[in-house]
Amino acid sequence: MTNNPLELSETELKEFLDAKVYAFNNPDFIESDPISIPHQFSKKEDIEIAGFLAATIAWGNRKSIIKNANTLMELMDNSPYDFVLNHSESNLENLAPFVHRTFNGNDCMQFVKSLQHIYINHNGLEGVFTKYAEADSLQPAISKFKSTFFEIDHLQRTEKHVSDPLRKSAAKRINMYLRWMIRNDNTGVDFGIWKNLSPSQLSCPLDVHSGNVARKLGILTRKQNDAKALLELDTNLRKLDKSDPVKYDFALFGLGVFEGF
Template identity: 50%
Template sequence: MVVKDFLDELNERYNCAAFIEDDPISVPHRYTRRQDVEISAFLASTIAWGQRKTIVRNAHRMVDWMDDAPFQFVRNATEADLKALDGFVHRTFNDFDFRYFILSLQNIYKNYGGLSGVFEGGYAQSKDIRVVLSEFYKVFFELASQPRTRRHISSIDKGAACKRLNMFLKWMVRRDGRGVDLGIWREIPPSALYLPLDVHSGNTGRELGLLKRKQSDWRAVEEITESLRKFDAEDPVKYDFALFCAGIYKEL
């Protein structure tokens, strides 16, 4: 299949350690402790929109401002610690949102077994990432929150593509021995994942005939992921690198 061969070649080229430094995934690669990896990956993926260099710089700033110890900061955060986050901003994500994220993560690690407890535990019950994404949104915002902050976590129930949450899951779940995705969660199979659909992967997918839907919403995510499952049912989102890099590096 010509399209599959093209994507396999791009995946071979771009899915490598050289990809890490200039990508937000470089942030969780700073850590070895499971909880530090989870939290830093979640925060880095949360602000992954806009100019790539700015995303990477600000994602590293986030964990620097958490004393380079994300789990310890989340677990022990006091009012004074939260006050120290004043001044952080990435596009529309600011210190107000950052503080809520810390408090919500604190609640999740205290009462739900952490991010892995919510996602892996949710998948164990439902066997459906769509259900897991829906439940995670509810858990994350069970504390009192403002509409401006809720905009920073996509709602699958509202039809959003959930690009950043799918990217976070891809980082946590995929393990192919190539050193990029972290693969620390073993209770969710890569076959269950959905593509982190963005402008680049969407445009590439449409040019290659993998996606016909014009809107980049959840229905588009399902459509393009189903197309990719025909190439590799066990690991469809491995083609994320290929689709994304084909767009930014003008491979078509």
């Protein structure tokens, strides 16, 4: 662990961050977060597809993310799994007007086709990540997921909407999504519905907020928010809690967004 500007010992740092996890990892967190989208559903496949699509567009203004993700669910008749599996060409055309920043209707239609391919041929989203998971990391599995997702005919432009850690990306949105699906926090925020994978394999969703707070606390020194920075942050968070390192995402994000740390 690097020296931190607050001059906290490792024990003090852990106590400080554990207290912040306790403060933010509770149901009050859901309403203003994109995780509110999959929380509208109860069926496993609806939760994982709604979550995947919400996480995919989770950049920019949070209110705008939630508003547009809700619009997308409405365009899919609020039955995302049924829509993915059984859509017709005319159903797909309903998605054409959708836009969130650079993610447009064409990308949306491609995502539905790729998701259908994943569920029909690869045992669903959980199946792909489970197949390629490594004992201590899901980053190689994210890369394999991307190649599986785009192994059907697809629009080249849509590839940029799925990150690849092996191409130096911190893959913030997919790591956030995996936290939602795998981590069972017993507070009703993260779902923990993927039982074949462990929270110990997860990586922290690294963005501007969590990165800046981590640097101020001395658990991240690298200036770019890229795959190397993620590895450094993961290594230090595992020293604090190797079984559930990404619980500290709540602390880092909460300190950055809600407390202006």
